[in-house]
Amino acid sequence: MAKKQTKRFKAMLPKRPADPVPLDQAVEVLKQFNTTKFDQTVEIHMRLGIDPAQADQIVRGSVILPHGIGRTQRVVVFAKGDAAKAAEEAGADEVGQEDLAKKIKDGWTDFDVCIAAPDMMGLVGPLGRVLGPRGLMPSPRAGTVTPDVGRVVGEYKAGKVEFRNDKGGNVHAVVGKMSFDSAKLVENVQSFLNHVVGLKPQTVKGAYVRGVAICGTMSPSVRVVA
Known part of the structure; x- marks a missing residue:
């Protein structure tokens, strides 16, 4: 199976432009790679001119993407009382406290x-060893620590995506499906x-966006004019 996928991948490479192309053209090229039996996820990868070692960068x-990401996200919430009720009504897959933490x-x-009401962070904090490495730890900066858990649950169910630069200064995110228009x-x-x-952080010097590419789950990437 892996060998067959490798041949398929190599066969698509000649169709990929050698240089970055405008976004609309890049999408059209990517759509040509929609030859799998399943609906590939489309991702964006951005190379930024930041220093990830600097906290202010x-x-x-x-x-929230205009057309969602093509699938319903599974959302869990740490909340109690009215906030827990709001999360359930908004479609959270699981709402809990100590039981969910365990x-x-x-x-x-x-x-x-993973979303948490502010008064739940004393319970959620110790879970950082499990949630942190998986990019699931609730954070005020990402908007997943909030008193308005119902609204945020609704946003993620509608297609909201989180992102954070990696150690190389790159940002990655899901932006849809190959089946999208x-x-x-x-x-x-x-x-x-x-x-x-x-x-863009104010302390960044030089070019901020240094490269952009889009790709499918099993397709070559196509570089986009930044």
Whole structure:
């Protein structure tokens, strides 16, 4: 199976432009790679001119994409009282307190987003060893520590995505599915790009966005004019 995928991948490489192309053209090229039996996820990868070792140059946040990401995200919430009720009504997959904390501490991470009310952080904090490495730890900066848990649950169910630069200064995110209309993919990618550009740290010197590429789960990447 792996050998067959490798041949397929190599066969697509000649169709990829050698140089970066405008976003709409990049999407059209990417759509040509939609030859799998499943609906590939489309991702964006941005190389930023930041120093990840500097706390004031961390690029992190979340954005609601105009057309969602093509799948429903699994959301868990730490909340109690009215906040817990609001989270349940908004469609949270699981809402809890000590019981949910124990479940996660025991190794359960079968979810995409973890949201917490501020008064729950004393309980959630110790779970950082489990949630942190998986990018699931609630954070005020990402908007996942909030008193308005119901609203945030609704946003993630509608297609909100989180992102944070890695140690190499790169940002990665899901921006849709191959089955999306080209126009919708373009709008999603452009929305993400605009949001990240708007987060440029003031201390960054030189070019901020140094490279942009989009790709499918099993396709070559296509470089986009930044």
